[in-house]
Amino acid sequence: MTAQSRRSFIGTAAAVAAMGFACGKSKPSVSILEQRDTAPGGSLLTAGLIGCGGRGKGAALNYINAGPNLEVTALGDVFQDRVDDARKSIMEEGHQTVPEDRCFVGFNAFQKVIDSGVDVILLATPPHFRPEHFAAAVNADKHVFTEKPVAVDPAGVLSIIETAGQAKTKGLTVVSGTCYRHQKQVLETYRRVAEGAIGEILSARCYYNVGQLWYSDREEGWSDMECQIRDWVNWNWLSGDHIVEQHVHNLDTIAMFLGEHPVKAVGFGSRMRRVTGDQYDNFSIDFEYESGLHLSSMCRQIDGCHNNVSDYLVGTKGATNCHDTIFNQDGSVMWKFEVKEGDKEPNGMYDQEHIDMVTAIRTSEPLNEAAETAESTLTGIMGRESAYTGKEIVRSELLKSEMRLGPETYALGPADMEAVIPIPGKGKS
Numbered sequence: 001m002t003a004q005s006r007r008s009f010i011g012t013a014a015a016v017a018a019m020g021f022a023c024g025k026s027k028p029s030v031s032i033l034e035q036r037d038t039a040p041g042g043s044l045l046t047a048g049l050i051g052c053g054g055r056g057k058g059a060a061l062n063y064i065n066a067g068p069n070l071e072v073t074a075l076g077d078v079f080q081d082r083v084d085d086a087r088k089s090i091m092e093e094g095h096q097t098v099p100e101d102r103c104f105v106g107f108n109a110f111q112k113v114i115d116s117g118v119d120v121i122l123l124a125t126p127p128h129f130r131p132e133h134f135a136a137a138v139n140a141d142k143h144v145f146t147e148k149p150v151a152v153d154p155a156g157v158l159s160i161i162e163t164a165g166q167a168k169t170k171g172l173t174v175v176s177g178t179c180y181r182h183q184k185q186v187l188e189t190y191r192r193v194a195e196g197a198i199g200e201i202l203s204a205r206c207y208y209n210v211g212q213l214w215y216s217d218r219e220e221g222w223s224d225m226e227c228q229i230r231d232w233v234n235w236n237w238l239s240g241d242h243i244v245e246q247h248v249h250n251l252d253t254i255a256m257f258l259g260e261h262p263v264k265a266v267g268f269g270s271r272m273r274r275v276t277g278d279q280y281d282n283f284s285i286d287f288e289y290e291s292g293l294h295l296s297s298m299c300r301q302i303d304g305c306h307n308n309v310s311d312y313l314v315g316t317k318g319a320t321n322c323h324d325t326i327f328n329q330d331g332s333v334m335w336k337f338e339v340k341e342g343d344k345e346p347n348g349m350y351d352q353e354h355i356d357m358v359t360a361i362r363t364s365e366p367l368n369e370a371a372e373t374a375e376s377t378l379t380g381i382m383g384r385e386s387a388y389t390g391k392e393i394v395r396s397e398l399l400k401s402e403m404r405l406g407p408e409t410y411a412l413g414p415a416d417m418e419a420v421i422p423i424p425g426k427g428k429s
Contacts, residue, residue: 039067039359041362042069046072057090071096104116127150130146130147138172161370164368168366173357178249181369193326208250209307210307212281225412235279236278241280250299260289263290264287265383265386271421274301278419280422
């Protein structure tokens with residue numbers, strides 16, 4: 001292992017287990033229920049963007065639009081064209097100019113952005129790099145917005161948990177990209193469920209079944225490493241597979257409503273139509289909780305199939321879609337979120353998470369979501385590993401594993417990583 005020794009890894013696992021993390025007893029909470037339409041004014045807050053792809057550019061603009069006196073003043077990415085593209089986007093859409101001497105390229109660009117004097121770090125690289133970048137940002141006393149998921153393996157999850165604790169001690173704000181926690185409709189629904197609207201929760205299900213995501217065919221002149229990073233959503237070591245990278249939204253929403261995380265996972269998946277990388281394109285997982293409750297989870301990325309992105313809880317008094325509606329036992333609507341006449345439509349959740357972050361910084365309200373997102377990330381990893389191996393995955397055992405995905409060192413050139421498609425079980429294939 002690279003970021004931490006085996007002894008440190010096990011020590012952290014033991015400490016986390018003692019806090020209830022390993023057995024799923026940690027109680028997720030919603031940080032902000034009363035939201036502002038825009039962040040309050042204050043002195044200039046500058047941000048540095050690390051990872052200048054599509055989501056990074058979006059996060060930079062969300063930050064700029066969150067309130068007054070907010071600027072993005074530094075950019076970093078492995079590739080020059082991504083930095084140039086983000087710089088252009090910020091100029092044209094954000095109406096700000098990032099100085100050329102504050103635009104950094106290479107695997108060490110993240111540290112240069114952190115060292116550039118900014119107040120806030122926006123992390124939007126492929127998830128594999130998140131634990132190292134998060135640790136460096138917090139070590140430099142920076143507030144952080146980190147995209148989801150926050151890791152791709154148990155070692156990364158534990159690193160995030162440890163760094164989140166350090167950020168809390170330092171009084172730093174950390175907001176993660178599990179954006180449903182910042183959507184007004186979801187929060188209003190959550191509030192009512194937490195107050196007992198559907199009674200004791202008996203079962204849960206969540207789906208992220210959509211079409212194929214983007215991919216990048218290899219171009220002439222690309223090294224192995226460049227090819228994989230430019231095609232990162234299709235490589236397990238970079239994204240964690242789509243059950244971790246995308247379905248984490250649903251897994252985190254269920255965690256928020258249930259107030260606990262599963263302790264076991266059994267499931268399956270396969271690769272049918274994905275054309276690059278080493279990942280599956282569908283998963284079906286049964287997650288079991290310490291209470292005996294089960295969560296049925298599905299996710300799929302294949303064109304031409306029935307799509308369904310949703311969450312659903314059934315309780316002793318009713319049910320909810322975890323988004324904007326609560327139902328009676330007979331299926332009739334008990335309550336539905338509606339914007340009253342004359343009221344302002346809620347902000348989009350991508351904007352709202354940055355409004356909430358800046359609000360927390362400027363009002364000194366405690367806000368640190370990293371550990372909760374790490375736990376939801378681990379749930380996705382549990383499901384992935386069960387499908388890859390065909391075995392039951394126990395949360396506490398997974399935390400003790402030595403699994404760390406990816407290379408030992410980073411350089412644009414040949415990649416000593418064979419693309420192997422997981423095949424579960426035994427027998428002819």
